[in-house]
Amino acid sequence: MRGTLLALLGQRLRRDRVQLILWIGGTAALAGAGFAGVQGSYGDEQERTALLATVMANPVILLFRGLPSGAGESQMVVFLLLPWLLLLAAMMSTFLAVRHTRSDEEDGRLELISATPAARWLPTIATVIHGAGANVVLGALVAAAFLANGAAAPGALLVGAACALIGIAFLGVGLVAAQLMPTSRGANSLSTWVLLGAFVLAGMGNALGTPSDDLTRMQSSWLTWLSPFGWAENTRAFDADAGWPIGLLALTAAVLIAGALVLHGRRDLGGAFIAERAGRATARPRLRSHLALVTRQATPSTVGWIVGGLLVGALATALGAVVGDIGGENPTVAAVLRKLGGGADLQTEMVVVFFTMLGILAACAGVQTVIRARQDEARGTAEIVLATPIARVRWLADYLVVALVALTLTLAAGVVGAALGGLSAPNAGALTRDALVAGAGQVLPAAVFAGLTALVFVLAPRLTIGLGWTLVMLAALVGLFGPLVGMDQAIAAVSPFASALTPTPEGVDAGGFWWILAASVAGIIVPLALMRRRELATGG
DSSP: OHHHHHHHHHHHHHHHHHHHHHHHHHHHHHHHHHHHHHHHHSOSHHHHHHHHHHHHHSGGGGGSSOOOBOSSHHHHHHHHHHHHHHHHHHHHHHHHHHIIIIIHHHHTHHHHHHTSTTTTTHHHHHHHHHHHHHHHHHHHHHHHHHHHTTOOHHHHHHHHHHHHHHHHHHHHHHHHHHHHOSSHHHHHHHHHHHHHHHHHHHHHHHHTSEEOTTSSBEEOOGGGGGSHHHHHHTTOTTTTOOOHHHHHHHHHHHHHHHHHHHHHHTSOTTOOSSOOOOOOSSOOGGGSSHHHHHHHHHHHHHHHHHHHHHHHHHHHHHTHHHHHHHHHHOHHHHHHHHHHTOHHHHHHHHHHHHHHHHHHHHHHHHHHHHHHHHHHHHHTHHHHHHTSSOOHHHHHHHHHHHHHHHHHHHHHHHHHHHHHHTTTSTTHHHHHHHHHHHHHHTHHHHHHHHHHHHHHHHHOGGGHHHHHHHHHHHHHHHHHHTTTTTOOHHHHTTSTTTTSOEEETTEEEOTTHHHHHHHHHHHHHHHHHHGGGOOOOOOO
16 A cells, blocks of 8 residues: 555656646745845835835735735735745645546546556545645745745744645645536636635735734735635734644645545546536537537636636726725825825726736636647547548637637626726726726737647647646746846846736837737747647647
8 A cells, every 4th residue: 555655656746747846946936036126126124114105005906915014024025925925836736636636537547546556545645645745845945945035934934834734725625626526627717716716805805904003014804814815924924923824724724635535435436526517419500610619618717717807807996996095094194195196096007907917817718728729639539620621720720719719808808897896986987998908908918828838739738738827827927026026127028918018197008019919929820830740649
């Protein structure tokens, strides 16, 4: 039994070694780079205090940052980066959990392994040990990055423990989703939406909190306590150093993993608690083409991204009122608001920030659709389709078309949401115009990543899933955090999300529109041209 378990762990490490190096190394590097960014941008405590006062005046920023807990150097790094360190750990864990459970079950690997002495339980137990070990390493390296920059040991260890435990908790989320959903696509989608919902819930709880009199700390609202991200942030590393919220994360992780094991024991191999609907014996006329088939397969996930876009767009304009409310209650915040130039400019900035995030989500919608081409190829269904009079180029083009439609609809939903969210605002028309410009500006950046994923699929099909998601995350991190960690603005602008066309009080800033347009067009044409000579590459 022990030898079998070790063999399974070794197999998982071999399969995941590249992806784990990227996820864990990137997370630790981001933690270490945060100190250089804070030292370069906010070198003294007076500058950091002024930044926190600005944050209190525009609390919507807290949707994408942590919980302010002081103006010290380490405290500022935690405020700016902790939610994203937690998010990276959580995403790594959910993908890992689904990959070694539901995905292996779909591909038939788990059935073969279950016929060996590994039997029914060992593969899942191996996945738990493998995922927990990866998160422990991630947490240790994050703590080491803080310690290497002179941070106090208790706070550094607390940050590392928070990253490790939230990763293990979302490993449990992925394992539960793999038991509930009949496909790996469904399990990944469910896990991702739970993750994003928890992330936004913690951010909203922080944004709706109460600032301290000196404007260096924020007392989060009750909403924050509904999210594991909120528990991790309320450890207040390098300030209160409260360890008890870590216990909530550990308890949640234990409950979710135990629940996944119970569910695993109550279903048949290949089954799921949420069953797939039975299909028709014959297809309707509108489904008798490959494009229609891809559209049908992508519809459930696309609807999910559209709903997310609608909510993000509504938040972009509706939460503008929060700034005025808090400014009216706190005279010091009101003074900062006057220095910043008034609510109109702040609301435009909020629309841009929210739609940058929405551009990233739209890119994810496109990448997920293109990845379906690789999944269909690996499972052998592509071979069946290509045995008909459908050429390879036409086959890949159908995935790209659906991807472009999915990302465009996601951004369009954001514009509709922004229009609805801003109905009660006195400047509703201006806000809708800003949302329209910002949404249109993110279409091409999102399309770039759909094209890049298609290019990876053609040149290195086995890397499609891992590298496709990694490219999006790298661009998101560079665009959102490049200036923070001391990166030159010209280098940060390499991220299409940061160089997109945006609204300004004077009109429109074109940013890097032309090079992004060229990159998106090339991302469509080049993969299709190369696909003419590409042979099928089946297998995992």
